Amino acid sequence: MTANPTPEEVRTPVPASDHRLGQARTEVLAEMARADAKAGALLTVLGLPLAILIAAVPGRGLPAAALVMVAVGTAGLAVAMSLALAVIRPRLGGAMSGSYLHWATCTTAHEITADLTDDHSAAHIALLSRMVRRKYTLLHYAIDITAGALGALFLALVLALVLS
Numbered sequence: 001m002t003a004n005p006t007p008e009e010v011r012t013p014v015p016a017s018d019h020r021l022g023q024a025r026t027e028v029l030a031e032m033a034r035a036d037a038k039a040g041a042l043l044t045v046l047g048l049p050l051a052i053l054i055a056a057v058p059g060r061g062l063p064a065a066a067l068v069m070v071a072v073g074t075a076g077l078a079v080a081m082s083l084a085l086a087v088i089r090p091r092l093g094g095a096m097s098g099s100y101l102h103w104a105t106c107t108t109a110h111e112i113t114a115d116l117t118d119d120h121s122a123a124h125i126a127l128l129s130r131m132v133r134r135k136y137t138l139l140h141y142a143i144d145i146t147a148g149a150l151g152a153l154f155l156a157l158v159l160a161l162v163l164s
Contacts (some may be wrong), residue, residue: 018121021121021122021125022121024125025121025124025125025128028125028128028129028132029128031132031136032128032131032132032135035087035132035135035136035139036087036088036135038087038139039084039085039087039088039135039138039139039142040088042080042084042139042142042143042146043081043084043085043088045146046077046080046081046084046146049073049077049149049150049153050074050077050078050081053070053073053074053077053153057070062156062160062164063159063160063163063164065159065163066156066157066159066160066163067156069152069153069155069156069159070152070153070156072149072152073149073150073151073152073153073156074149074153075149076145076146076148076149076152077146077149079145079149080142080143080145080146080149081142083138083139083141083142083145084138084139084142086138087135087138087139087142091131096120096123096124096127097115097118097120097123098115098116098118098119098120098123098124099120099124102115103115
């Protein structure tokens with residue numbers, strides 16, 4: 001060991017306890033709830049510009065350049081909404097042991113009781129963590145696409161004002 005040990009050298013491995021697993025699960029579920037709430041807020045925000053576009057654009061004689069930017073912006077908003085919807089879409093595949101999805105496939109009470117005798121906590125935390133990471137990745141892309149779409153719509157507005 002060196003004179004100034006690194007944090008990895010100082011850290012002593014601690015076996016996972018039920019309490020630590022419970023804390024980890026709670027933390028992951030809280031992150032999942034935050035991701036779902038952010039997706040819901042994003043869907044709400046995205047509805048406003050789409051409603052304005054639907055109400056204001058049809059029947060207007062927009063210059064071609066502005067019309068192209070409106071189409072690009074509208075398509076971007078639709079893609080961002082689709083990504084946000086994918087965040088909150090229920091995940092029903094992969095009925096992992098120890099989950100309600102697995103128990104829904106059990107045909108007897110004995111199968112459920114037998115499944116409950118095994119501790120699946122660490123595996124559930126890993127699965128939930130991957131789900132949360134996927135949700136945040138989708139949100140990241142949805143927000144980036146929304147920013148681009150709003151930029152295109154702003155450019156469409158400027159083009160419409162300048163070219164009309």
